[in-house]
Each structure stands twice: as structure tokens, then as C-alpha cells.
Amino acid sequence: MPDLRLLAPACFAWLAAWLAVAAPDAGVPAWALATACWSAAVVVLALRAAAKLAWPAGRPSRRSVTVDVLTRGTATALAVLAACALVATAAATALDARTASPLAAAAGEFRTARVVMELTAAPRSMPAPWSHDEAVPQLRVEGRAVGVDDRTVAGVAVVAMVSAVRDGLQLGTRLTFEARVAALPASEGAAFRLRPIGEVQITSPPPWLRWSAGLRVGFADAAERLGGDGGALVPGLAIGDTSAVGSALDEAMKASSLSHLTAVSGANCAIVTAAAFAAAGALRVRRTLRVVVAVAALVGFIALVTPEASVVRAGTMAVVVLVAIAVGRPGGGVAALCLAVIVLLVVDPWYARDYGFALSVCATAGLLLLAGPVARVLARVMPLPMAAVLGVPLAAQLACQPVLVLLDPGLALYGVPANLLAAPAAPVGTIVGLVGCLLLPVLPSLAFACLQLAWLPASWIALVAHGASELPFGRLPWLPDGPGAILIAACTALALWLALERRSSPRLRATAWSMLLLALAIPVGVLAGAPAITAATRPGDWSVAACDIGQGDAVFLRSGGQVALIDTGPDPAALERCRSFLGIDRIDLLVVTHWDADHAGGVDAVVGRVDTMIHGPLDGTRSSRVLDPLVGAGTVAVEVVAGHRGSLGDARWRVLWPEPGVPPGNDASVVLEVDTPAYTGVFLGDLGEEAQTRMLVGGGVGPVDLVKVAHHGSADQSDRLYEVLRATVGIIGVGADNGYGHPTERLLELLEETGTSDVRTDRSGTSLLTADGNGFRLWSERAAGDVGARP
Structure with a gap:
């Protein structure tokens, strides 16, 4: 029987950390939660002491059973409250450090600061939608600000974007640069987002960290020589380096529930x-x-x-077990896991909101608690060795599924069979690949031979991933967010109880089966009925539709029976869903403001449906990828500059920007002014502050009813432009949890100051605005009402 005494303290500590780090966002001081936990702990301790004084140990008493229960209960409550108080205090102290940081003053005053940033993780390449220049892709770097404006400060967590052409970025590297500073919500792991301006100076890490980057790079280069998907997977299996994994293989690994094999976990540490x-x-x-x-x-x-959340969790758990061995008291796996969770939440309370950390803990808990029982159930219908092998991935999958539903509301139906097929190959590829990595600096020939051996199981895993991802009906849609997670957890618990508890009464089992079938029917009914309900309530006279396509822009306009689309978002599937939902078949005018993937990546969804397209300056292969399929399908493409005009049904449109000769990029975004009988609007693309100011100085910009906010609500905005526009409604195309702090507090305050009501796709979903001459009626997937009114 596993030792579960620390399970309750670990779970409540997690909840306390989750609440404490987000408390300031709700206007509640984190210290209030910490004080409440400490006060409750003192009360429980006093009750425990009073009980011991009233009924001393060894004195006969008729109430001995009551006393024993009281003693045990107060001990458990004291452990729970102590764990909660520790993590809440750690969170409050860390939040105070954020507020006291000089970066907070820089963010509040909208000024730059000279920052010394020490990297705490390996840089991550950003996918195409966030890289505004394919020739110079961007890296996301995470670290601690250890210096601000030439003085040393207590390190606070920060995140920044730097050019990927910079060499030598690794754990421990120090970057020094002038930066614009934006404060992030308290619930974010990083306190501030830095936007470097000008040159970034790089200082190498100390020798005890410098060796790791050379070894990682050499290992990646050697694996690249192997070729194919196997060569791309070997570094991932051995040391978690997925930089060589292409988008197709990455999607296949995720669809087949095999992506965990390339994440360093407890198995690697063990x-x-x-x-x-x-x-x-x-x-x-x-x-x-x-x-x-x-x-x-x-x-x-x-x-x-590099210390990712899962790696730190696994390493801490291993240290707990090793310390127990050193003192001669080897503890159980569950106790070690719970203690590791509490320790890590005290060290960094923001782990409570880290999905990687949650998946790592759930997978480990599933293996410790469920693998044995699941294997025994499977052994009823198959040989015991096969049941034991299948029980491991099934237990991990069941334990992780509630968290996975929060990330993607769907169930991978072939995940367990895929894991069963890949299971024998994974440890071979991991161990042999890791040996090859460690031997590379001293015995390169032998190391490469190890990599060649590791290539075989890695290739098999890639083959399984592609095969499973291409099978029909591989994904079952599920309810999203918290309700979906709770429902799948309840279904899992009921199914496990029915499989394991065979001695219960037939009536009780029948009730449990009915509850399970009812729970499984809920998502089917909701997912089937929701579209019908939504379609029935959707207004038919909408004027502007802002599509929820994630972090990007896609806005439909309708006037006099004709339709325009401004940008296509990053994902063809997302745009296709919005187009079908709106019932749009033909697009009379397509406006591609610029060539970034978050504005033009979804163009495949409208190929063959567009009559005319207007765009800004061409940008080589990036513009060709968008234009070629459209023109090949019969679309007439026209490059425009400021002054171009046209009509859309009863509306008239005019191009306000770019000026002739502006180079392609954000500041060459096509800015469209639309004048209809019911409203006027301006759509700003990703135009930055400098270009906005130049456009404003050029004249012709006046008050409007609607503005499509520039660059997803970034801080790069001209206050004066929004003061001149004074729109009643501002559309912000932004993805939930976009990781960039969009829209920024500065932008939202600017809209409020100018009397502009914001409509955000991350919160409202797809939103339809109907102009009625006095303002706009708003219908959205998550809210409805009136927004803005003409003075």
C-alpha cells in the first residue's frame, strides 16, 4: 500500500500556490492568503496542544478513540496548513520583489531601461507566425534580470525576444541591452517582457555551465548527419533537444500522444x-x-x-529518494513525489500554473498509483507480461488526460496503441543516444556508432507517429477548459472503479454504469447541439465579423451584398471554420495587410473564392507563397499605396498607408479606411508607433466609429493616433495565452481614455458587430450586448 500521508499537503499546497500567484490580478494581496494559512495553522496547533493536555498519553479514557481521531486529524490539518502557508509566503515574497524591481518603475513610466539578463533556460526558436523576418528568425529567451541601469538587483524572472543569428546563447549566458519594458500579469511566470533596442552584448556563462552548450551543439550536428526523422528524434529522446524536429513530425507526435518521449522526464533522470x-x-x-x-x-x-519544469521535478524527486537512501530510510515513490512537489512550489510558486510541470507530476503519479491496478485488470484478458507493458502508457495517459484536455479539448483515440508500439524502442533510443552524447567529446567514432544504433528505434517511433496520426477518426472532440477536465477525470474514476471493484452489488454497478454513460453523452450532446444553437442565435444583419483564429487577424466586412476579408490569420483550418460559420462562399475583396504568417498564413482556406486582392510591397518568397495560389486560381492581385480607392457594395474604401517606397514589414501594413452609410472604420494591420505617427502627419485621418487595433494590442502604439480616431469600438485580434502580453495594459488604458470599447477575440471568441446608425450591437460566442454609441 503506498504511503499517501503527504498527498493532501501536496495537493492543497498546489492549490494555495495557484491562488496566491494570481491574487494580485484579482485585487487581493498574496499576503492575505499567507496570513490566513499561518493563522489557521496556529489555531490547529493550539487545539492539538489542548487535546494532549486534556487527555495525556497513557491515561485510560473512554474517549480514547475520539482522542486518537482528533490527534490524527489535527496532525493532517497542521501539515496541510503548514504547506499552504509556506508556498503562499513564498509567492507573496516573490510578488513583493517584482513590485520593488526598478523594472516595474520603467514599465509604469513607459521608458527604456538598460538590463543585464541571465538566461535560466535554453533559447527557443519561435514558429513562423511570430517571426516577422524569415531571414532573421526570433528566439524566445527566459532568464533573470540581475542588473538594471548599471546597478545590481535581486533577480526577477523576465522574458525577451532576440535575433536567432546571435551565437552562444545558452544556460547562464548574460545579455546586456537597452529595452522597452512591459509588466506581465502576476499569474505569469515571468514578471516583465523586455523588447531589446539596438545592440545586444553577450557574456559567456561560467566554465561549469559553458561545457553543456558545446556538447548539445556537437550532439545535434552529429545527429543531423544521420538524416531522416530518426536523426531529428535522436537528440529529443536522449536530451530533450527538439530543435531539429520539423512541423510535420511534431504534429504527428502530438496527434499520436508520443510527444512526451522527446521531453526529458523521470525516466531520463532515473x-x-x-x-x-x-x-x-x-x-x-x-x-x-x-x-x-x-x-x-x-x-x-x-x-x-536545461532545467525545464519536468526535469526539475524529476531531479528533485530523485534527490529526495537519494537523501532517504543516504540516511538509511528509503521512502516510497508517492511520498517522494509529494515532497518534491511541495519543495518546488516553495522554491517557485509559479510551477503551480505550468502545464509541463502538471503533466510531469500527473504522469509520475499515474505510474506509481495506477500502473499496477491497470495491469492486473488487463491481465484478465491477455498474458501478464503484455498487460504490464500496456499498463504503463495507459496509466500515464489516464492520469494526464485532464491536463491534456485543458491544452487541447480532444481525446487521441490511438494514443495508447501508439505508445504500446513505441514503448520497446523508447528506452533503447534514450540510453544509447545519451551514451553517444557523453562519448562524443572523447571518443567521437564510438559515439557516432551509438548514434547510428539509436537512429533505428528513433526511426521506428517516427514511423509509428506518422502512421497513427494518419488513421481516420484519430481525435474525439471534448468539452474545453475546466468542465472538460472535470468531466474526463470523473469518467476515468468511474471506469477505474468499475474495472477494479468487482465485489460491489449489481445495483451499485448498474448505477455507476448509468452515470458513466451519461457523463460520456454530455460532450456528444453539447458539441453537437452547440453549433446549432449558435447558428440559430447568430444575427443575420451583421456588418463586421472578427474571427477567433488565435493570435492573428481575420476580419470580414459586409456591405450591399458584397464581402471583404482583411487578413487571413495563421491557420487555414481556423479561417475555414469562421468562413463556414458565417456562411460566406465568395469574397469580393481580400486585403492582405502584410506578409507575416499571423496575417497571411491562412490564405489556403480562401483560394478559389477571391475575386480581387490588394496588398502592400512584395517580400520575395513570403509574398509569393501567398500570391501564387491565389493568382493561379483566378484572383486579380493589385499592389496599393496610400491614395488607392475602391468600393464594396454601398461602402467606399481608401488606402491610408503605406507610402511609396516603404520596405515590406509591419510598418508597410496596408491601412484601410472604410466609409459605409452606417459606420466608418480604420483597419491598422500591424502598423507600429513611428509609422502611425507618419501617417497621422500626412493628414486625411479623422474620427471613426470602429478601429481594428494595430499589432494585436502591443505597446508599439501612437497615443495621438487613437486620440484623433476616438473610435467607439476597437477590435483586437489576439490569441488566449499568447505569451506576448497582448493586449498590453498601456493599450487597454489608451482605449479607455479615448472612449473606445474593446472587443477581444481571446475573450469574446468570434464577434459580430451590427451597425445601427447609433453605435454597434455586439454578438459573440461568449457575450452579447451593445458596444459604443455615437455622441
């Missing part, structure tokens, strides 16, 4: 610590020294793979 412990044992050293060697090897491995 291999390293066990190997180091065994090697030290072969030298006949004392147990304490063996533990020290194993911990040192683990620390080096974490530095090599």
Missing part, C-alpha cells in the same frame, strides 16, 4: 542517477559517497538538458 550510483558502487565506496556521486551526475545532466 537512468543517469542509477548508472552513476552503480558505477560508484562498483568502486566499493561508501553509500554516502555513492549518493554524492549520483547527485553530481544528476546536476550535470540537468545542466545539459
